[in-house]
Amino acid sequence: MQQTAISSQTGFAHLTDLPCIKLQYGTASAVISLYGAQLLSYQPAPGKELLWLSPKAQWHNQAAIRGGVPVCWPWFGPAGAVFNPTQEALPNHGLVRNRLWQLIQQHTGATAASVTLMTELDKLPYYSGSVKLQLCLTLTDSLSIALSCSSPIPQQAALHSYFATADIAKVAVRPLPHSYYDKVSDSMQQNSSKVAQITSETDRIYPDSAAQLRVDSDNLQLALTQSGHDATVVWNPWQAKSEAIADLAADSYRQFICVETARLDSAGKALALSQQIKAL
Numbered sequence: 001m002q003q004t005a006i007s008s009q010t011g012f013a014h015l016t017d018l019p020c021i022k023l024q025y026g027t028a029s030a031v032i033s034l035y036g037a038q039l040l041s042y043q044p045a046p047g048k049e050l051l052w053l054s055p056k057a058q059w060h061n062q063a064a065i066r067g068g069v070p071v072c073w074p075w076f077g078p079a080g081a082v083f084n085p086t087q088e089a090l091p092n093h094g095l096v097r098n099r100l101w102q103l104i105q106q107h108t109g110a111t112a113a114s115v116t117l118m119t120e121l122d123k124l125p126y127y128s129g130s131v132k133l134q135l136c137l138t139l140t141d142s143l144s145i146a147l148s149c150s151s152p153i154p155q156q157a158a159l160h161s162y163f164a165t166a167d168i169a170k171v172a173v174r175p176l177p178h179s180y181y182d183k184v185s186d187s188m189q190q191n192s193s194k195v196a197q198i199t200s201e202t203d204r205i206y207p208d209s210a211a212q213l214r215v216d217s218d219n220l221q222l223a224l225t226q227s228g229h230d231a232t233v234v235w236n237p238w239q240a241k242s243e244a245i246a247d248l249a250a251d252s253y254r255q256f257i258c259v260e261t262a263r264l265d266s267a268g269k270a271l272a273l274s275q276q277i278k279a280l
């Protein structure tokens with residue numbers, strides 16, 4: 001039987017004053033910020049950090065925290081026409097990365113520690129009713145993040161995980177579909193291999209991706225299990241974009257790979273999206 005615990009924590013890394021919750025299960029730990037319901041750390045063993053957090057990440061002035069597992073909702077990327085009928089200036093990746101979520105449930109048992117965070121939006125730019133979004137984090141011998149919304153409204157979502165790597169050149173994500181939409185060239189592309197390796201700016205949407213993926217590099221062997229998704233996004237900004245993005249350092253691109261579990265179909269239906277991360 002493992003010891004489990006849940007405690008409040010103020011601040012994480014250089015993000016002073018940030019309200020956070022720490023979960024422990026035996027020697028494994030996870031830290032989630034109430035700001036954005038953003039997982040910031042997952043250590044399956046002490047000192048073995050699987051997630052990357054930018055040394056230049058900020059959370060003041062409405063900034064979205066760069067790193068960990070941002071929650072993108074109710075749209076992914078720039079707001080499409082269905083989400084933005086009046087063509088306002090709307091933020092990338094939706095509306096919940098810079099909101100304070102509420103802790104509504106916590107549980108420690110012999111087999112897991114879990115917390116549920118909730119945020120309620122009174123209206124959306126395309127919907128006038130109120131909508132509740134929940135994120136449940138469960139730490140056991142793996143970590144699961146489950147995002148749900150029972151309102152059958154148009155909604156996209158992504159769990160935008162930044163995984164830490166010692167060397168981006170050694171990262172491999174597999175198995176991925178042969179066909180993908182390449183956002184860099186704005187075109188569909190075919191890869192003869194089912195493995196994605198990162199040698200330049202990479203921004204790819206793989207529709208109909210598998211439930212089970214592996215992410216490997218020299219310091220990282222992960223099994224990802226996804227559900228409720230219709231795509232997996234693989235993103236690395238490479239050098240020029242790393243230099244151009246204010247909360248990345250010039251060499252940050254060498255240190256992370258984003259593998260994102262996404263639901264991009266915006267049809268009006270409830271949402272249940274999850275990503276489980278297990279160190280191998």
Ligand SMILES: O=P(O)(O)OC[C@H]1O[C@@H](O)[C@H](O)[C@@H](O)[C@@H]1O
Binds near residue numbers: 064077160203233260
């Ligand atoms: O800077 P943001 O809003 O966190 O987005 C980062 C990246 O997120 C990825 O999911 C997108 O595919 C990229 O196009 C985007 O640049």
